[in-house]
Amino acid sequence: xxxxxxxxxxxxxxxxxxxxxxxxxxxxxxxxxxxxxxxxxxxxxxxxxxxxxxxxxxxxxxxxxxxxxxxxxxxxxxxxxxxxxxxxxxxxxxxxxxxxxxxxxxxxxxxxxxxxxxxxxxxxxxxxxxxxxxxxxxxxxxxxxxxxxxxxxxxxxxxxxxxxxxxxxxxxxxxxxxxxxxxxxxxxxxxxxxxxxxxxxxxxxxxxxxxxxxxxxxxxxxxxxxxxxxxxxxxxxxxxxxxxxxxxxxxxxxxxxxxxxxxxxxxxxxxxxxxxxxxxxxxxxxxxxxxxxxxxxxxxxxxxxxxxxxxxxxxxxxxxxxxxxxxxxxxxxxxxxxxxxxxxxxxxxxxxxxxxxxxxxxxxxxxxxxxxxxxxxxxxxxxxxxxxxxxxxxxxxxxxxxxxxxxxxxxxxxxxxxxxxxxxxxxxxxxxxxxxxxxxxxx
Numbered sequence: 001x002x003x004x005x006x007x008x009x010x011x012x013x014x015x016x017x018x019x020x021x022x023x024x025x026x027x028x029x030x031x032x033x034x035x036x037x038x039x040x041x042x043x044x045x046x047x048x049x050x051x052x053x054x055x056x057x058x059x060x061x062x063x064x065x066x067x068x069x070x071x072x073x074x075x076x077x078x079x080x081x082x083x084x085x086x087x088x089x090x091x092x093x094x095x096x097x098x099x100x101x102x103x104x105x106x107x108x109x110x111x112x113x114x115x116x117x118x119x120x121x122x123x124x125x126x127x128x129x130x131x132x133x134x135x136x137x138x139x140x141x142x143x144x145x146x147x148x149x150x151x152x153x154x155x156x157x158x159x160x161x162x163x164x165x166x167x168x169x170x171x172x173x174x175x176x177x178x179x180x181x182x183x184x185x186x187x188x189x190x191x192x193x194x195x196x197x198x199x200x201x202x203x204x205x206x207x208x209x210x211x212x213x214x215x216x217x218x219x220x221x222x223x224x225x226x227x228x229x230x231x232x233x234x235x236x237x238x239x240x241x242x243x244x245x246x247x248x249x250x251x252x253x254x255x256x257x258x259x260x261x262x263x264x265x266x267x268x269x270x271x272x273x274x275x276x277x278x279x280x281x282x283x284x285x286x287x288x289x290x291x292x293x294x295x296x297x298x299x300x301x302x303x304x305x306x307x308x309x310x311x312x313x314x315x316x317x318x319x320x321x322x323x324x325x326x327x328x329x330x331x332x333x334x335x336x337x338x339x340x341x342x343x344x345x346x347x348x349x350x351x352x353x354x355x356x357x358x359x360x361x362x363x364x365x366x367x368x369x370x371x372x373x374x375x376x377x378x379x380x381x382x383x384x385x386x387x388x389x390x391x392x393x394x395x396x397x398x399x400x401x402x403x404x405x406x407x408x409x410x411x412x413x414x415x416x417x418x419x420x421x422x423x424x425x426x427x428x429x430x431x432x433x434x435x436x437x438x439x440x441x442x443x
Contacts, residue, residue: 009107028311028333029117035341094281123274176272177214
């Protein structure tokens, strides 16, 4: 990582408005910036990527159902013509609350209000071997890496003579029985059952195991009993081996070691077992909960740190209905961002702020290409209708008309033909030794 500069971030427009610096362009940070557009605030949005990533559909990129550009949206395009929102691609290191200054790899910024919305990363629960050898799925890049790895494994397997030696390349193990794990397992099973045998007729896909491992007693722990039971049945009908109450002890890149069960041979372990909040320096240790989330009050302001706010996955707002904090889902971040934008306006007008109250809009997960489970506050249903509901909700949530059209066409084609044409193995060009030396020196 490059040095964090001691000079001011250049080319930031001058403004007499209060300066709101937002770190992270995920669901919460982006929603806040959009809500403050055309308001009397100067908004500086910082993110290390120059695009917004639609995380609920990462699994479709990983399983060749969608192209990365369909679920990524350029941040600069969102704010075309905006006079008060500025985006900068920068990596934040720390901030100093005493002088209200945040430090990035591109320079420092002074702020009136600082909003942290950095989201969460993969949690390996301290197991370095699993971290080194498994594949997470928290960014578009990681989803694309999984797609390449899976396709590459089958291209390698076809050149191996012995059936036994092919199995570890063909098997896929997914750890984590939440929505991401369930959706990945269903999509992988669809690929194995309908697509890969046509691509690789020389391989016997009855030898390919797809295993979903969950440490707890059930899948989709936050959903209704009916949804849990249906998801399990759908996966088993697709030929997924579901292991509940099973702990993964280790993984060396070739063999998954389980507690009290036989090890599984695989070159592909997809890790979806937990998340941990991202951090930047500047807060005292007592401002963090043991799980790494930041204690905030009912207005999303960090306790003991005036003028600094936290949204979404990284924040822990203890309320009567949510004594352990709100669920770490997109809807919480979006609703907190909307309320914070309203409260910033109230502060500016000298009015009393309103406390945040989460409205649970329900949860859903898809299992394969024709089945899903949906829990809404007023109704719970499963099956094909749930799948169409899931499609509609996610299509409406995607940014940009072009992206909606692309995804609708992709999904329609996949549903009718179920032969996605994105099974391309595009490897990055190898870096020349001279370039590698230069990159190393720059670091």
